[in-house]
Amino acid sequence: MADDHSLGELIDMQLSQNGPMSIATYMSLALTHPRSGYYTGKDPLGAGGDFVTAPEISQIFGELVGFFLVNLWQQMDEPPSFTLLELGPGRGTLMQDALRVAVKAEGFLDACHLQLFETNPALKAQQAERLGQYNPYWASEIDAVSDDPLFVVANEFFDAMPIRQFVKGEDAWHERQVGLRNGKRVFGLSPIPIPEASMPEEVRGAAPGEIYEVSLASADIIHQLGTRIRNQRGALLAIDYGYGDIQTGETLQAVRNHAYVDPLEAPGEIDLSAHVSFGALRIVAEEVGLTVEKLSTQRDFLGGLGIVERATALARANPERMDEIGAALKRLTAPEEMGTLFKVFCAHSGDIAALGFPA
Numbered sequence: 001m002a003d004d005h006s007l008g009e010l011i012d013m014q015l016s017q018n019g020p021m022s023i024a025t026y027m028s029l030a031l032t033h034p035r036s037g038y039y040t041g042k043d044p045l046g047a048g049g050d051f052v053t054a055p056e057i058s059q060i061f062g063e064l065v066g067f068f069l070v071n072l073w074q075q076m077d078e079p080p081s082f083t084l085l086e087l088g089p090g091r092g093t094l095m096q097d098a099l100r101v102a103v104k105a106e107g108f109l110d111a112c113h114l115q116l117f118e119t120n121p122a123l124k125a126q127q128a129e130r131l132g133q134y135n136p137y138w139a140s141e142i143d144a145v146s147d148d149p150l151f152v153v154a155n156e157f158f159d160a161m162p163i164r165q166f167v168k169g170e171d172a173w174h175e176r177q178v179g180l181r182n183g184k185r186v187f188g189l190s191p192i193p194i195p196e197a198s199m200p201e202e203v204r205g206a207a208p209g210e211i212y213e214v215s216l217a218s219a220d221i222i223h224q225l226g227t228r229i230r231n232q233r234g235a236l237l238a239i240d241y242g243y244g245d246i247q248t249g250e251t252l253q254a255v256r257n258h259a260y261v262d263p264l265e266a267p268g269e270i271d272l273s274a275h276v277s278f279g280a281l282r283i284v285a286e287e288v289g290l291t292v293e294k295l296s297t298q299r300d301f302l303g304g305l306g307i308v309e310r311a312t313a314l315a316r317a318n319p320e321r322m323d324e325i326g327a328a329l330k331r332l333t334a335p336e337e338m339g340t341l342f343k344v345f346c347a348h349s350g351d352i353a354a355l356g357f358p359a
């Protein structure tokens with residue numbers, strides 16, 4: 001019976017019956033299989049989990065995002081009704097910290113319809129606990145439920161979206177796949193050649209062996225929400241590890257207990273992710289008619305919003321927490337920590353100026 005099998009065994013059965021699958025299919029199964037996917041079971045966050053995210057490092061992260069959102073709302077002449085949608089809200093910490101700050105802007109909370117998109121029941125329960133007072137609505141699809149202005153926030157969400165990989169051969173590209181060899185899961189290449197001309201201009205001429213990654217799921221989300229933002233006004237803010245140019249490079253990674261592991265081992269029990277191609281998100285957002293800010297680093301974005309001043313004020317008010325606050329500031333902004341690896345992407349309806357982005 002299927003229930004007696006681990007997700008790895010179920011994937012192996014599928015591979016032996018149907019042959020190799022794309023990396024995107026493998027990632028989708030490993031992360032969101034309805035019964036045994038990584039993001040459908042346990043809470044993966046925090047020191048006791050597999051990784052720690054920025055909102056879990058310091059309350060200041062969410063507070064500054066709250067300040068950023070209030071500023072956009074004010075620039076739009078304070079619309080009396082808008083949707084605030086968070087993609088992958090984790091434990092609800094970012095939004096809790098953001099709304100604690102936003103409540104100080106008169107009228108913001110009355111106008112705000114909070115919408116959350118989440119697959120993980122354990123995390124949904126934590127979101128309900130932290131955000132219940134704001135009457136959130138959990139959407140089953142990535143879409144907004146009204147035609148009001150729309151603000152979208154996504155921290156470390158797009159890195160969990162499935163990617164496909166293409167490897168340059170001697171004269172054509174081939175999709176990288178997951179298959180079985182001697183009963184073991186291995187990477188291989190599809191025999192079907194993809195001509196150089198069908199790849200983006202920026203990666204044509206790559207040397208044999210180079211890898212180009214693309215996330216169709218991320219492009220779809222930007223297209224869907226971007227079209228709404230163009231028609232309804234608003235903005236999308238995405239923070240994640242990633243890169244700005246269309247380029248080659250292999251970034252698929254697997255993490256378990258804060259350490260890197262083989263992406264093919266134990267699907268469903270390890271976190272699989274890939275760096276976000278913000279250049280690809282930009283192309284889609286501009287195609288639907290949005291204005292896209294120059295990509296910022298987490299360090300510059302938080303710096304522009306006043307993280308140093310906020311950390312100083314917080315430490316002054318809580319001298320016993322001085323060391324902890326200083327360590328969090330360093331972790332979020334130092335170039336050798338999250339400061340420059342993490343980028344901040346903002347696409348908006350063009351009638352506003354987003355804070356924290358290069359001129």
Ligand SMILES: C[S@@+](CC[C@H](N)C(=O)[O-])C[C@H]1O[C@@H](n2cnc3c(N)ncnc32)[C@H](O)[C@@H]1O
Pocket residue numbers: 031032039045053054055056087088089090091094117118119120123154155156157160
């Ligand atoms: C890396 S965690 C980040 C959580 C949170 N934003 C934070 O910064 O702490 C990714 C989040 O996206 C959710 N998620 C991942 N894949 C998803 C999918 N396909 N659909 C909906 N939610 C998803 C996870 O359950 C989790 O809440």
